[in-house]
Amino acid sequence: MRIRHAAGLSAAVVSAVVGLPLPAVAAEPAAVLYVEGSNSACSNSGPGTRAVPFCTVQAAADQVLPGQTVEVASGTYAEDLTVRRSGEPGRPITFRGAGRLALKKTLPVIAGPQKQAVRISGQHDVVFSGFDVTHFELDGVSRVELSGNLIEQPNGDVLRPAVNVTGASDHVRVERSIVSLASGGVKVGPGISGTVIAGNDFNSTFGSAVSLTDAPNTVITHNTVRFQWSVSTAFDLAGASHHATITNNLADMSVVRVSAGSTEGTVLDYNTIQPPGLGHIPTYEWGGTKYQWAENLKAATGQGGHDLNVSVQFDPDLWGYSMPVAALGWLPNGVIDSAGPEVPGVSAVDLLGHGATDHPDVPNTGPDGGFRDRGAYEVVGSFKTDLKVTPETGSDPLAVTVDANPVVPSRITDYSYDFGDGTTASGPNRPTVRHVYAKPGDYRVQLTTTDEFGASRTDVQWRKVDYTPAGYTAIAPTRILDSRQPGGRYPRLGPGETIDLDLRNRVSGSAGTLVPPGATAVVLNLTATEGTADSHLDVYPSAAARPTTSNVNFGPGQDVANLVTVPIGPDGRVVVRNNAGYVHTVADVLGYFTAGSPDRFTSVAPARLLDTRSDATPLTGGTPRRLQVAGAGGVPAGATSAVLNVTATESASAGFVTVYPGGTQRPAAGSNLNTAPGRNIPNQVVVPLGADGSVELFTNASSSHLVVDVFGYYGPDGKGLFTPVPPTRLLDSRGNVTFTPFSTQQVRGVPSGATAAVVNLTATGTTGATHLTAWASGTPQPDTSNLNASPGLDVSNHTTVPVDDGGRFDIANHAGTTQVIADLFGYYRNQ
Template sequence: MRHVAGLSAAVVSAVVGLPLPAAAAEPTAVLYVQGGLCKDSGPGTQAQPLCTIQAAADRVLPGQTVEVSPGTYPEDVTVRRSGEPGKPITFRGTGRIGKLSSLPGRTSTFPVIAGPLRQAVKISGQHDVVFSGFDVTHFELDGVSRVELSGNWIEQRDDKIARPAVAVTGASDHVRIERSVVRATTGGVKVGAGIAGTVIAGNDFTSSLGGSAVSVTDAPGTVITHNTTYLTPEVAIDLAGSSDHSTITNNIVAASAIQVAAGSTDGTTLDYNAVWSYNPERWPSYKWADVAYQMAPELQAGTGQGQHDVNYHIPFDLDFTPLSVPMSSAGNWQARSVIDSAGPEAPGVPTVDLFGHDAFDHEDVANTGPNGGFRDRGAYEVIGTLSANLTVTPENDVDPLAVTVRANPVSPSRITGYSYDFGDGPAKPWENRSSERHVYAKPGTYTVRLTITDEFGTTRTEERNVTVDYTPAGYTAIAPTRILDSRQPGSRYPRLGPGETIDLDLRNRVSGSAGTLVPPGATAVVLNLTATEGTANSHLDVYPSAAARPTTSNVNFGPGQDVANLVTVPIGPDGTVVVRNNAGYVHTVADVLGYFTAGSPDRFTSVAPARLLDTRSDAAPLTGGTPRRLQVAGTGGVPAGATSAVLNVTATESASAGFVTVYPGGTQRPAAGSNLNTAPGRNIPNQVVVPLGADGSVEIFTNAASSHLVVDVFGYYGPDGKGLFTPVTPTRLLDSRSSTPFGPFSSRTVEGVPARATAAVVNLTATGTTGATHLTAWATGTAKPGTSNLNASPGLDVPNHGTIPVDAQGRFDIANNAGTTDVIADLFGYYRDR
């Protein structure tokens, strides 16, 4: 990318309305902006990015770069700060312009600025600013100096306000607009009176422009070079008024004309262009000093201008650009006229073409540019005899973290090798393999590079950016199905030793019976995982296969304890998740309760936590072998149409060891699928996601001699629900061991869930507890409910899965009831209303 070369006049001005802070430590080089886990009041690092471009614009300093990740930013951006000569402030998006046929879903790689007022990106009175790699509707530059717009996609979608793609007004100077695409706008670049030193270079103007691609009025010294215009109005390039001493060179003007007013001809140069009119007799190709000229020979004879212009239709635009032209083909003699026929020394020439290609010297085409130059005319460089023609296609709903990469090489020689670099590890060499499927371990934006080699050792490298992410999904409940029990003789999964792992297959039933359990395309699974017969204090971690082991945990247990916990975890690309034991030896039992897919009909709705049952005050304890019916639908905010409920079930005052199972009311108790284990003298919680019976109820069963039960509701699933689930790579949000423990009756706000989420899926763990207590979690800014999420006991590490409501900023509060305890909170995903 060209960066304001030669624009070094010393200009120092105050930042309007935003004084720079006092001198301090050297600022960081980059401020990061990314939706999701972000905070506008945060530091703007990669780990804690800002949420909005405007927040970054209001704090960026000279020499800093604002790096913006892909996504749509619903804001209207105004740049109010300036850089310094040689130290511009740079706004850098991730967009990369590629041929349309090879770039499906272009907007997935560009940060899209689409504010509610549909205003332009505004830069007024500022200097030394670079804005590159964004998808915007238009720019307004007023009274600016040394401002560069490069590599942007400018398109006005459904915008009924007539305005140009880029308007330069006021006492502006040294503005550079280069290597951008302008489509479907009501005018391209419009330069107003009194503006000096504007460079418009290497851009593609195409498709139903409502005004000229370039319109300059009373702005002397304007440089218009290496642009491609196609399907623009009658006049594509218009120098009006007194725009003298300007340059119009190396452009391709298809289906329109170039016009230079009488007051703009003094010192103006027009040459090395390819201009084609549909009907030159009706619409002449040129108008110079108000005199029309049908073709270049007439212009040359009448004015001396356009000595090297040609009048051919050269469709080298974004849709039709041939990345390689077979020069031996007789039908391409017109295309040959613009290849190797422009010079790199012309004023304002960009260093690379719109795709980022360097100049390519075709051996079989004479170099007819000035002084033997071999740049091609227009915005695109014809690559020549070797091109990878790379496409990268995300698989989306099939496998949200997978992409297919294909090369369609154009070469007269034999391709002997392909090397793929997917941006997340070493390159993969393949001989004679023009396509490759790759699955990423975690969501993100990656740069895919392909290098091809021909039989003569010539190489060509092309790259594309691709963004992969989990697809927001609905929930499908299934009958609890046991897929892991390492206690069983002949089990396919062994007892786990210290640091050992198993890859738990979620797609195939443990019995080997026909049918898929969790289908391909599922993004996450809900398990009930039990640790039993452990020999040491330890914990189980569950995470997607192919991902690095996170610093999170799911089930904490001690020697001889039976501990169950609900687990919601992203599914690995091969349909497995990893279960890892930290210390000692332990048997594991896992039941699948449901999964998330884009096509699942049931969505989640969070409710204010409410208590549905407390047998200590409402009824007698449950006795072993006698189930109890609990009505859920129609109570606690759960409507009659709900299909499943999210409950927190706590067993207390149990008379013996045993288990508790919760299942749909009016159905047979499942053979697999205990939800929690009971123990005398302990309060044991577990979250339960359970389908509701036909009457909206659940049955609760225990095999313990007796046990009191406390049941709290946190939400429900149903076809009328609102929330879709997006899993995340397991992430630690809170670990009070690194700060201070929770004291009695103390609370703390937890941040880090993406903004606009309605609920978070969090694994809570209490450790270092000094006395019996319980933890309660609820959305920040709402009243603390009379419910609990986790019951903790001294000397034990107690986990519990939680589906916790959050506020609009993604925050929730945690309160400790008594004594002191450390609390750990790990995020596994979130719900957002769609």
């Protein structure tokens, strides 16, 4: 047996023998730093974990180390990014967008306020992949790779090259990206060598897709150049840009120009170039001489021996991707299965990640029977599919029908659907599928069909899925949730616990549907009672992610009610979530929105209808008081329901207030707001009007003053239809702007063209008794209130607030200081 020498002892053993302390071992840095600006937990001071990501890309860029990756979540980052750190050979710094170029709208967008480029200056070993940016500026860089990006300059922007490489740069790679609406594609300046420009789609750019000046040893391969405007130059090699490789490209209506100083060692071959103008403009300029066709160029120079000058049709269904058509009975000439030898360093996959695919209907004309395609894309499939995505008008507001409609000479063996929301479906006999989305949005629906011979075809259609604008149907208040009932259907809520509230079935189990299929949103009166901690209730559609908004704020032992208007989930449910402690919940359904409801909304300038303090006659317990609404405050005689803000003040005891149609029996289901001595408690009420246009006001408190303000009404003569939105935070002044006495702040974010918005207002950090008033920007401030706040309490109130044409409204604070949160739940727009 071989005996090991003592020199083989581990460091731990040596330290133990001689009594020396072990050296400290530095923690290995994390492999990935995360950026997610929409995450409320983000922080630019680190640590960049999934739980606490950076808020901006720049913050991560200023801390990233060689070998680390900065992973950026989807979203828009309004910043002008400068990369100031370098990687190391074999250990680059990588910036990676979380989306996919095939799903362009998922790419994180970097669009700073100055519309500056993403700048990398003097750095090396950097990879930047998977972003939507306006352009890149690379100066004095080495071993920098730009891949899988969407480089697009918006209308009205200052046009600049998509990628501008300057200074003493070398070994820059620009590959597998889409370049659109730029003033030139990739521009490489003097003295720069070893550039690779491969697999890119240059579409609707101006000037040259690739322009080189005194930039030798450049590889230009597998690019597609489509719809070049102005000079219509695909590749322009000026000065001494010698020893270049120009192969396997597809150029539409373009010119290739190689200067006299650039011809030495340059190879031009296996390109498909559609001439720019029916023989009037030469297709090639080589060494200062113009050549009309590839055969002319070959005869004179030996270049372009396998080039083809033919027309290529692009797939109109894939606008934004320059994909050649492969339709039944017709195939583009000189593109499919005809690429020449690959050059070193070129990606083995196309712009969308497809490897070389042998098209079953095209002979392989590449070297040695090769079947990679020219240009940026591999064309797959031998048939055409007429993909159609049609919104339904049936029972589910966000349902669509997807029809494949294949036109094929062979049998389809598989239909594979990607609905663009993270869900898929597939099967051999599914030419039509139905899908229900959880929330509105722009979705990329992709269908991949495969026939019996193994040929595949991928088709894409973008579809905007949204709620249908709807009218309102009021119902008699119906209790659907009361967790206080022993053995009831719904339990008391603990910390972080939720209830999936079924809106279609009555809690009593009686026959009939409460909220019908097809309803887009529901109006609830939600009460928190017997809470054990400071907390809040959140309400949101089922199947949707939990938002950062809230609906009811309450403290221990408080009874707090608030009106809630919320979109309905695809299964007819909404989620009620408690944040902390334990609490019982009570919910009454007051109405719902459907496309067929006849009553539409009309916003009015907020007006006060009643203030019982003015004549010192408060409501007394058990005695209702009638209030005439129609004919007052802009509400006409034909109105069927009114939107009121009711505030209880100077209450003599705890109790509740109920508002119901004038001349009718008080409903058995609950109340609209709760009273408490010493507090001003508001709540918005949507209430049907009695036959004479009045409402009844009732309290069971010993006595209470009431203040009633009107904000709008429903009726068959109205024009406003309601569109719900996933609960969205418009304003959170905490850490930004404190509302001081008599201060006003404008709130934006409601879609333009809206007439009114449904907003939940919350006051927090209040230093003195005050009230908030909300009204349309640009109009006089009304003498009304929307929310009454008290020191030490978080108070919320639902409000329907008028907005200006740009979707803006103002909020004013009356006294003391407070912080304000505004959450949007929907809006009205006249139809």
